Each structure stands twice: as C-alpha cells, then as structure tokens.
Amino acid sequence: MQLKPLPCDFYLQPTLDVARNLLGAFIVRELDGKRLITRIVETEAYLAKDPACHASRGKTRRNAPMFGSPGTAYVYLIYGMYHCFNAVCAEEGVPEAVLIRAAEPLEGFGKQVDLRLLAGPGKLCKTLALDAALCGHDLRLPPVQLVKGDLVPAHKVLARPRVGISQATDRLWRYCIAGSPALSRREE
DNA sequence: CGCACGATGCGCT
C-alpha cells in the first residue's frame, strides 16, 4: 500500500467536498513504535456560517485552531470525557472543519479485531489515542497522517443529517460509506 | 464568579 499524505491543497476544496472526499482516505497513526492504519467511513462538515459550528460566533480559546492552517488538526474535549478529531479546512482565518466520525480498522489491530472499535468520534479518538496534545498538528506528518486512500464511487456515498447537534439539524452534511460495518450507527 | 450544556457512549429497561 502506498501511503501518500493528502496535500495542503486537498483541504482548500469546498469543505463539503473535503468531507465527501475524506471517505476512503486512511488515518496512519504511529503509537508506541507501532503503526495503526484505519480507513475513514464517516465524516461531518462544519462551515463558518453554520450555527452548529463551534466558531460560527467568532474566535474563542477553544475554537482558535479552526482558524488555523488547512490540513491541521482540531481536537476538543466533549462531555468531559471524550475527544473529537477534526481536519481544519478552508483558507487560514475561515473556521471550517471536517469531523472524522468513524473509521474501519485495517492494519495493526491483530486478528480478532472488533470492526466497531472506531465507530463513533469518541471511540475513534480513544482507540487512536488522539487528544488535545495533537491539536494544531500538521496532518501530513507523523505521528498522525491523513493519506490518500480508496476512491469511493458516488453511489456508495450517503448524505445524512449530522448527529448530536441542536441547530441547523436539517443540513445533510454527514457523509457515510454505504454498507460499511464500521459506521457510528446503523444506516437509516 | 457561577452555571448550563455539549459535534458521546454505555449500561439498563
């Protein structure tokens, strides 16, 4: 398998396109001298003017990383016990991001792997040990890289409402690979 | 300074 990090330009596409195009991409995580590879199967887009976006009401200490360089990580704590991992999109100063909601274990997890080990944003961060220390990290570089992956045909991509938000619930900005066993919830 | 609440997940019913 060739592991080619997604270039900075990738994240400058419209954020909804980044969210769709991250489906099938790989997360390569180096941890304790081991390499874990997973395949992204579910994402959500958050846009600058979107009421559900953390930064839609301006810059604060927590959301400041969303205003940073495209292709860096935005990681935050949710419900006091889980983390959520995002890729920052759009040009510097425009706070948009794609939440990585679920991935499928591919390499480095042993034989009897649980396919649902990364089925949800909190579980994904727990399994890959992603936390605030990685906030701002350049996702082209170890120890966490997003790399070019399988092409997912359009007919396999589902668009669904985002999960867990109370505003702008009508927007179909969650993208899933149809039929994946590793989604955060059963397909609707 | 106090407090309501979240881009969640798990266990119980």
Add this chain to the structure above:
DNA sequence: GCGCATCGTGCGA
C-alpha cells in the same frame, strides 16, 4: 429508548 458520567468552555451576572 433513556439516564447519566464528567469537566472545560462561554456567556450572563
């Protein structure tokens, strides 16, 4: 399907 753990953040006082 529902309650709740657990705590940093952000806003109103």
